Amino acid sequence: MTKNRYTRLNAIKEFGYDITWDDLKRYHIGIVGVGGLGCVSAEMAARCGIGKLSLFDFDTVDIVNLNRSMFKEKHIGQSKVKIASKILKKINPDVEVYNFENDIMNPNFESDFEKEISHMDIVLNGLDNIPAREYLNAKCVRLRVPYIDAGASRSGLSGYVHPVIPYKTACAKCMSIIAIDIPDERGDPCVASLPSTMAILASIQIQEMLKYLLKFGEMIDYLMYDMITGKFLNYETKRDKNCPICGIKSQNNKKLMKPKISRGEIDDLIDKLKE
Numbered sequence: 001m002t003k004n005r006y007t008r009l010n011a012i013k014e015f016g017y018d019i020t021w022d023d024l025k026r027y028h029i030g031i032v033g034v035g036g037l038g039c040v041s042a043e044m045a046a047r048c049g050i051g052k053l054s055l056f057d058f059d060t061v062d063i064v065n066l067n068r069s070m071f072k073e074k075h076i077g078q079s080k081v082k083i084a085s086k087i088l089k090k091i092n093p094d095v096e097v098y099n100f101e102n103d104i105m106n107p108n109f110e111s112d113f114e115k116e117i118s119h120m121d122i123v124l125n126g127l128d129n130i131p132a133r134e135y136l137n138a139k140c141v142r143l144r145v146p147y148i149d150a151g152a153s154r155s156g157l158s159g160y161v162h163p164v165i166p167y168k169t170a171c172a173k174c175m176s177i178i179a180i181d182i183p184d185e186r187g188d189p190c191v192a193s194l195p196s197t198m199a200i201l202a203s204i205q206i207q208e209m210l211k212y213l214l215k216f217g218e219m220i221d222y223l224m225y226d227m228i229t230g231k232f233l234n235y236e237t238k239r240d241k242n243c244p245i246c247g248i249k250s251q252n253n254k255k256l257m258k259p260k261i262s263r264g265e266i267d268d269l270i271d272k273l274k275e
Contacts, residue, residue, distance in 0.1 A: 005092070006049050019214045021049070025094070027213050028052035030116070030123040032104060032136055034080045035059075036193050037150055038126030039070040040202035045124075046088045046095045048210065053088065054098040054116060055081040058106075068195055105135050114139060122212060123147035124205050137172035140164065141246045146212060148205045156192035157227045161204045162237075163212070163219050166246065170237040173245040175222070197227050 010021045029050055031038045034057040045053055061075040061083060075083045081099035088097050100116070102109040117123055123140055125147060127133050133149070140147040144166045152159035164171050204223065211217040222235040241248045 005094075009048065017216045019216045021214075023214060024049050024210075025051040027121040028054070028119065029209065030054045030056065030120045031126055032056045032123060033126030033128065033132075034084050035065070035126055035128060036068045036152065036195070036198035037202045037205070038124070039068055039084065040199050041124050041126065041205050042084055042088060043070065043091060044202065044206045045209070046092045046097070048206070049092065050095060052096045052098070054100065054120065055084055056100045056102065056104055056113075057081045058101055058103040067193060068198065105132055114143060117145050118143045120145055122209055124209065125149045125151070126202075127151075133172060137164070138245050141166045141171050148208050150201050150205050152193070152197050152201060154191040156194035156197055158225060159197055159201045160222065160224045161201055161208065161220065162222045163208050167239075169221070170239045171243065171246045174240040174243045175237065194227065197225070200225055 006021050012021070013019055027050055029045060029052070031042050031045070031053065034042065034055050038055070038057070042053065042055060057080045059080050061071045061078055061080055063073075063076055065071050065080075066073065066076075070084060070087060071080075079099075079101050081101050085097045085099045088095060100109075100113075102113070104113050117139060123136070123145055125133060125136055127136060128151065133151070136147070137149070139145075141164070146163070146165050149162040149164055149172050150160065162172070162175065163169065204220070204225075208219055211219050220234065222237050224233040224235065225231075226233070239246060
């Protein structure tokens with residue numbers, strides 16, 4: 001076998017898994033939020049040889065971001081997605097990297113955002129605030145784009161990973177309805193950030209992405225990681241038939257199934273979530 005940068009990855013096939021690593025070149029993934037999670041997942045996706053990678057983040061590098069992977073002091077004040085794009089292209093020139101320095105919830109970017117993610121094979125969530133997470137959840141579900149939700153707690157000591165296959169598995173809105181023992185601090189805006197926790201969660205995101213795209217192994221349902229105890233807790237979830245995003249009524253309602261979602265609909269959803 002001729003050696004190349006993916007030789008060790010291709011070797012996984014020798015252990016009984018019928019996968020072709022070169023298939024990754026055919027796929028386009030999106031990473032929304034280039035922070036503690038997004039930086040790590042983007043680099044791993046590039047090193048694995050994903051074909052196309054689109055990054056979304058309107059923020060600039062701040063000094064408080066330097067405890068995370070990728071960014072350095074010389075990057076302070078510069079666009080996160082532009083810096084990340086340059087670094088990823090140096091890591092693996094084979095990958096086509098696109099960057100969008102936009103707020104995904106900006107009404108002026110809504111149609112472009114929908115157009116971009118509708119062509120993707122899967123989206124990874126790296127956002128750190130609930131409204132944006134709910135917005136991304138609604139967009140991906142309505143556009144039938146699989147995505148892997150993930151987030152760390154405000155303490156930075158725990159977090160979760162939750163793959164969502166639209167209209168087949170529970171979406172993020174379903175999770176706010178289902179009564180399971182999940183800490184209330186999940187998915188809140190970043191207060192503390194522990195690089196090791198972020199790296200663990202991002203690694204699981206990428207593993208689930210690889211299993212989905214290359215069709216091998218068994219995907220997780222809802223996984224929580226607790227750094228204090230060192231435990232991984234697995235939860236079994238199910239779709240809520242009354243979910244306003246992916247429920248039966250929503251799925252059968254032609255108006256709700258239209259690809260375009262108005263900002264008003266999203267604002268109403270966010271208001272309900274805060275009640």
